[in-house]
Amino acid sequence: MARMTRPRIKEIKPLPDSLLRITFANESVYTVDFKPFFDEAPGLAPLRDQKSFSKAVADEWGWTVEWPGLDIQIGADTLWLDAQAQNATDENTRIFCQWRARYGLSLADAAKALGMTTRTMSAYGSGKHPVPRYIALACKGWDCEHRGHGHHH
Numbered sequence: 001m002a003r004m005t006r007p008r009i010k011e012i013k014p015l016p017d018s019l020l021r022i023t024f025a026n027e028s029v030y031t032v033d034f035k036p037f038f039d040e041a042p043g044l045a046p047l048r049d050q051k052s053f054s055k056a057v058a059d060e061w062g063w064t065v066e067w068p069g070l071d072i073q074i075g076a077d078t079l080w081l082d083a084q085a086q087n088a089t090d091e092n093t094r095i096f097c098q099w100r101a102r103y104g105l106s107l108a109d110a111a112k113a114l115g116m117t118t119r120t121m122s123a124y125g126s127g128k129h130p131v132p133r134y135i136a137l138a139c140k141g142w143d144c145e146h147r148g149h150g151h152h153h
Contacts, residue, residue, distance in 0.1 A: 007080035008062035014054040018047070022079060025062060030083035037082075040102075046070050078104060092136035096124055099139035103146070114138045 008025040015021055018034040034053070037044050047053045047067065058065050066073040078101050085097035100110055111121040114135065123129045 007076045009058045009065065009076045009079070010062060012056055012058050012065055014056045016050065018050070018053055020056060020065070020079075022065075022083065024076075024080065030087060032079060032083050033086060044072060047072065075104075077106075090130050092131040092133055093124070095136040095139055096131040099143060102143075113142050 010023045010025050010027075012023070013021040015031070018038075019031050020034060021029065021031045023029045034044070034047060038048055047070070052067065052070060055067055055069060056065050057068065063076050064073045065076070065079060081097045081101035085094045085101060088094040088097060099105070103109075105113065107121040108118050111118040114121075116135075124131045124135065
């Protein structure tokens with residue numbers, strides 16, 4: 001699979017039941033379920049309405065998905081991580097991707113937060129290596145320390 005320096009979106013297709021099918025620039029296709037985000041990010045609540053949800057558009061450069069009438073935007077990076085998290089086969093990878101998506105952490109940020117090298121992080125971030133349990137636990141620990149003054153999506 002071609003490496004993307006940063007995820008970009010080629011096209012999106014809103015589906016029933018709050019699902020968004022996303023084709024990324026490297027031709028990988030993922031379906032992201034928005035239902036878990038509604039509880040996590042109150043700002044996304046208007047998208048619970050299926051008619052509003054279906055008005056999603058990708059910006060012309062593929063950096064964001066937006067709902068113009070609602071002034072809601074989600075970056076391609078976040079959606080890529082959400083897609084990885086929801087499609088991860090193991091729980092630790094899911095935890096790691098969700099943690100990065102939730103706090104909008106680049107690989108360099110994630111490495112710094114966990115005291116690791118960026119190279120180690122990128123192996124986990126790309127799904128090349130399953131994320132070890134201790135990394136998932138470190139993410140959870142970091143999450144606890146920063147909860148309350150983190151931002152969501």
